Amino acid sequence: MTQTSYPDTAPPAAEIESILRGQNRDPFRVLGMRQDEGGPLTVNVFAPDAAEVTVCDRTGAAVADLDRIDAQGFFHAVIPGRTGPFAYRLKLRNAVGHEWEAIDPYAFGPWLGEMDEYLLGEGRHEELYLKLGAHTVTHEGVEGTAFAVWAPNARRVSVVGHFNAWDGRRHAMRRRGATGVWEIFLPGIGRGEVYKYEIVGAYGHLQPLKADPVGFRAELPPQTASVVHGMLRHEWTDDGWFKAQDRDQREQPISIYEVHPGSWRRGDGNTMLSYEAMGSELISYATEMGFTHVEFLPIGEHPFSGSWGYQPVGLFAPTSRFGTPEEFAAMVDRLHNAGIGVIVDWVPAHFPEDPHGLGQFDGTALYEHADPRQGFHQDWNTLIYNFGRREVANFLRASATYWLKELHVDALRVDAVASMLYLDYSRKEGEWIPNRYGGRENIDAIDFLKGVNETVRSYAPHSLTIAEESTAWPGVSRPVSEGGLGFDFKWNMGWMHDTLEYMRQDPIHRKYHHHEMTFGLHYAFSENFVLPLSHDEVVHGKGSMLNKMPGDRWQKFANLRAYYGFMWGHPGKKLLFMGSEFGQEREWNHDQSLDWHLLDDPMHDGVRKLVRDLNKLYRTQPGLHQRDCEPEGFAWIEGGDTDNNVFSFVRYGKAGTRPVVAVCNMSPVPHDSYTIGVPQAGSWRESLNSDSAEYGGSGVGNLGGLQASDESTHGFPASLSLTLPPLATIFLVPES
Known part of the structure; x- marks a missing residue:
């Protein structure tokens, strides 16, 4: 039964009751060692699982036994023979005689400094994770963990965990003025301790236990507590x-x-x-x-x-x-x-x-x-x-x-x-x-x-x-x-939506959707774009990339390869969601692995090899990446050949680099002697062909060298006569 009268040197009864009920807004004003002006040196401890508490100095020598002045575990004593506060430890014993020692958290000053308080209050502490959260530190010569959390409207905030039996009365925190940040240093708490915050809300209601907003580690879901971890401990080698x-990433692949x-x-x-x-x-x-x-x-x-x-x-x-x-x-x-x-x-x-x-x-x-x-x-x-x-x-x-x-x-x-x-x-x-x-x-x-x-x-x-x-x-x-x-x-979400809409069409209807492949060039340099074929395109009934393509199985693969070729030739950085690089057939399921066994199928492995080689071409040819974000890096050769479903364009790098020509035939019909303009006469070669047999294609293409004449075509000073494979993209580069 709770006592109603306490020693004259003890805190007022209302203060003690507020500690016992977990309702005290300033526990550091009540608990710990204190000496009011002109008064005796006293110690107040709340230890509900202790029957006896002794104050010892840091050498372990007993200084004074505390009186248990409340059945719920509030202890108080006047410290004899001491003229002022000193570093101390607590020796505790429970009702069955088990003993343990602890350092009183209420013996420590603040962990946060005045500048932290100022910056947090101003909302300009750009590295606030250095102070908020749970930090394993040595504070005032003692190892432990400093906890700090922002909860400006709370009436009380406590750290709870196995170390205090999840009892929010035991480690109530100190509020740091107008910032609304609460803090406490808990001696002896180290990495791996599980914790949450117990918060009495603005209207006096106990909130659900909260994980640390600035926690650096969490329990393995479905468990939801934070884990004391502190700042990262890793020796970087990068x-x-x-x-x-340290270079302009817009110019990099x-x-x-x-x-x-x-x-x-x-x-x-x-x-x-x-x-x-x-x-x-x-x-x-x-x-x-x-x-x-x-x-x-x-x-x-x-x-x-x-x-x-x-x-x-x-x-x-x-x-x-x-x-x-x-x-x-x-x-x-x-x-x-x-x-x-x-x-x-x-x-x-x-x-x-x-x-x-x-x-x-x-x-x-x-x-x-x-x-x-x-x-x-x-x-x-x-x-x-x-x-x-x-x-x-x-x-x-x-x-x-x-x-x-x-x-x-x-x-x-x-x-x-x-x-x-x-x-x-x-x-x-x-x-x-x-x-x-x-x-x-x-x-x-x-x-x-x-x-x-x-x-x-x-x-x-x-x-x-x-x-x-x-x-x-x-x-x-x-x-x-x-x-x-x-x-x-x-x-570039618009590019993605438009081009996929085009690719979904049966080739016989594509001439009516030609603009969906070309429209992106009207705004391609208004931003620095990434071309995304992301996870969002292969979930929620949208089907896999492969199954967006029309036609029979061979045509599906050919369409996908041709589309990837168009994408890698188009201005903009590239993004491809996992599985799309080998033509995963089913929609992505986050609960199971990708279907890696599909790589045993030459058609799927062919798509993978194509993406591999597109990346190699993209990285090694400056014309395909240096001016991804500049209009000078792109020119149509022929963007309006709707009847043949063909797109041709040239990509340029900086001065001294080779231009790269891309030609995309989005029809299942091969074209012989297809003439395009090119930036220079002389020898050219086909550097990549998505219809290559290695990729699962038909092997139609331009074997050996190509010779560009000096006949002007499509506004370019030279021209090439090509064989265009069906449903394919080819890349051409000059020999010099």
């Missing part, structure tokens, strides 16, 4: 890689292999690969295939595997499904040392409602908007960040910086940018709130995206950002200083 990246790590390959028993195994196999495969980059679907921690990572709760934690943060870092390091860049999908557009996540974090709409017209995504049943709140924008910017600076990721592909830019995105009239000028543009999101791109330039100068933006928003990949959003590249 300095040479980053020095080599970028061919991206998009990977869902959980289903790229699986081991025996359908088990997922570890980061270590994935790295080894990806290095071997991507190197053989000639891809310059691997792009992972979102790899931040996420509770639901079926979201493919696009509903994250851990914006600073590589998912534990495949290993530790160090193992993720080692994979990145190894890929870099193999000459392969790493891109990670990053999702700032929305987050899930899972109770352990960010939703209603402190009992209020903290990270999200309170009004569902602003704060709820109807398409994905997720919450939308309040980009106008400076602390939220700071949190997200710091996440981007963390992946790029600390985990050495080369680029972030930013998901669902269009949904961020428009307040009425996927909403009907009356379901959205206009901006302060009455418009549909999300001004806060626009400022946020610019801020992300400017911030990562400062903290990770090597980095790139790539926008998945599906509208005609101007200047997505233009610098902020020039009025743009500041991304380096933008996915």
